[in-house]
Amino acid sequence: MVLKISNQLMINLKQQILNNKIHIMKKAFLSLLLALSCFWASAQYAGLTLYYTTGKMDDAKKEIDKLMIDPKTQDKAETYLWKSNIYSELYADSSLTSKYPLRASCAPVKDPFL
Numbered sequence: 001m002v003l004k005i006s007n008q009l010m011i012n013l014k015q016q017i018l019n020n021k022i023h024i025m026k027k028a029f030l031s032l033l034l035a036l037s038c039f040w041a042s043a044q045y046a047g048l049t050l051y052y053t054t055g056k057m058d059d060a061k062k063e064i065d066k067l068m069i070d071p072k073t074q075d076k077a078e079t080y081l082w083k084s085n086i087y088s089e090l091y092a093d094s095s096l097t098s099k100y101p102l103r104a105s106c107a108p109v110k111d112p113f114l
Helices: 002-043 046-054 057-069 077-092 094-099
Strands: none
Touching: 046 057, 046 077, 057 077, 057 094, 077 094
16 A cells, blocks of 8 residues: 555656656747747848948948838838938938939928928
């Protein structure tokens, strides 16, 4: 009788250890998946960030134009923020303004109430 109870306790203990290992593995896998998804999301703007910080506005404009065409990134707020920063730099630099004149799609909209 005592042997049967100790066997049952050992089986329960082994089951608990197995459940804990599975739980830890699930947490580790989900944490790794979250880290990879964050890395992938930031990688979309990595080239753009590099061009903008080094002052290569020609390359940054080409990169933001690609991102504005991509259906995955064209509706994101970060994409519009980058576009406004890059186009404002292009407009502020007189050497680049002649190369990239202000287009009608980027022109300021007149307020109809004024």
